Amino acid sequence: MNKKTFKTTALLVLVCLGINVVSFGQSVQPINVVTTAVPFLRISPDARAGGMGDIGIPTSPDANSGFYNLAKIPFAKKNTAVSLTYTPWLRDITKDVYMISAAGYHKLSDEDAINIGVRYFNLGNIDFTTADGNPNGQGRPREFGIDFGYARKLSDKMGIGVALRYINSSLANGITASGVNYKAGTSFAGDISLYGDLTNEQGEGVTWGVAVSNLGSKIGYTDNALTKDYIPANLGAGIAYTWPVEETSKFTLAGEVNKLLVPAVPNITFPDNGDPISSEDSAKLADYRTQSIFSSWAKSFSNSAYGFSGGAEFNYNDQFFARAGYYFETKEAGNRKFFTAGVGLKYNVFGLNISYLAPSGSGVTRNPLSNTLRFSLYFDLDNIGGDSNQ
Secondary structure, three states: OOHHHHHHHHHHHHHHHOOOOOOOOOOOOOOOOOOOOOHHHHOOOOHHHHOOOOOOOOOOOOOOHHHOOHHHHHHOOOOEEEEEEEEEOOOOOOOOOEEEEEEEEEEOOOOEEEEEEEEEEEOOOEEEEOOOOOEEEEEOOEEEEEEEEEEEEEEOOEEEEEEEEEEEEEOOOOOEEOOEEOOOEEEEEEEEEEEEEOOOOOOOEEEEEEEEEEEEOOEOOOOOHHHOEOOOOEEEEEEEEEEEEOOOEEEEEEEEEEEEOOOOOOOOOOOOOOOOOOHHHHHHHHHHHHOOHHHHHHHHHHOOOEEEEEEEEEEEOOOEEEEEEEEEEOHHHOOOEEEEEEEEEEEOOEEEEEEEEEEOOOOHHHOOOOOEEEEEEEEEOOOOOOOOOO
16 A cells, blocks of 8 residues: 555544544654544444443443344343444535444343344545646445344343454445556455343343454455455444433443554654655554564554443333434544433334534534434334233
């Protein structure tokens, strides 16, 4: 990957996530931001978690649990559930970028369950150009991931889940630039998670979760093995407490922390005059590119790429839900900060969740995440015609 392609790829990753981008202009980046390929895997793929500050690891199970913590599913009240979510993305700067996700689980018994999930991220129509600005074809970049998982109770209070994921990223497939042919990148990854449910029969008590996700191979877009990029491996943990409010309502408070298990890109000077980077910077980049996956996970703890979430959910009679939350990210992880809010309605086997994201901090009027909405439909497929609980 040449320097122009490296800069362009890094910027595309940052913009796809809605990260507050600092200038890559003449010299060293002031913040050593941790970037990865396939950043769509870091986007919260459902409206319930989206309304609670992107919290999904320690909360009660639902149809989208496989995206956050697969170990929750054996504790679900219903045997089978499915969900479909639509998320228009970066609406303040573009109109044709969106993510669609679908998920569902089926309990094989009271002790175990299987899960499937799909995420599809469409980056809209792109006009490609050469380094000197000449047209170089058109494309429709897109990425998707397909998950298969299995979860089982270890006891009445604890469960474990494992999942496998296929990832496909087609950003410039079929394009040739500077003599390099670009292709779709593929990767395989896995998740492992734990969930604890310490609530009583009335639903009061603590739930907690730990999840390690996207542990897998690097992804490349050319035949050069030395230009492969890291996928967003992540370690997350959270805790929630739920208590009844009168006989028909419940209130949940939750917190979650996530750590990107990816080393930071080294600070590199990219001269504006077209000269190559220095030999010292070349050595830094080579070391960053060639370290093993296991080594990269260990080295990730030398940076401060963390995200913190706090959220709340009010549940009235398992029919109406109100949610709010806040998400804060360190500068190394992307410096995203936003408030969230959401509502949910449920009738019989059918439910609808909607969430809204409002950026906070400086420059919010120009934040690409402004006015982000998510819409989720979900269905509990057993006991059709009777009462259904989330």
